[in-house]
Amino acid sequence: MNNDYELICRAVEQSVGYSPRTPKDFDRLSDDIFARLHQKVSPTTLKRLWGYVASDAVPRQSTLDLLAQFVGCDDYDAFCRQQEAAQPEAAQHVAARRRPHRPGAPRLSRAAAQLSRQ
Numbered sequence: 001m002n003n004d005y006e007l008i009c010r011a012v013e014q015s016v017g018y019s020p021r022t023p024k025d026f027d028r029l030s031d032d033i034f035a036r037l038h039q040k041v042s043p044t045t046l047k048r049l050w051g052y053v054a055s056d057a058v059p060r061q062s063t064l065d066l067l068a069q070f071v072g073c074d075d076y077d078a079f080c081r082q083q084e085a086a087q088p089e090a091a092q093h094v095a096a097r098r099r100p101h102r103p104g105a106p107r108l109s110r111a112a113a114q115l116s117r118q
Helices: 003-016 023-037 043-050 061-070 076-086 088-097 110-117
Strands: none
Touching (some): 003 023, 003 043, 003 061, 003 076, 023 061, 043 061
């Protein structure tokens, strides 16, 4: 699993009740996402995100947003804020993985901004 996005992957696994481990599992997960959101995420994209296939590719913001919506959040930033609130000790790690909406415009979480001021 790609450690950068492990929290969202774990949340998706918890939502569907299984951990994808085989190509058929990723096909099934793609179908589950489509059934719930009426949006397609390719099984190959999911394989890259879970680390099933080696890749240096960074997932698109739209993919992360869809996965966050799949687990009940408005978008990936909302998911990250939820994780920060639930696990304050992991706030800096989560904030570092949050992708900016605009290229070159990084956004720090409140917790990360406070840590950087210390």
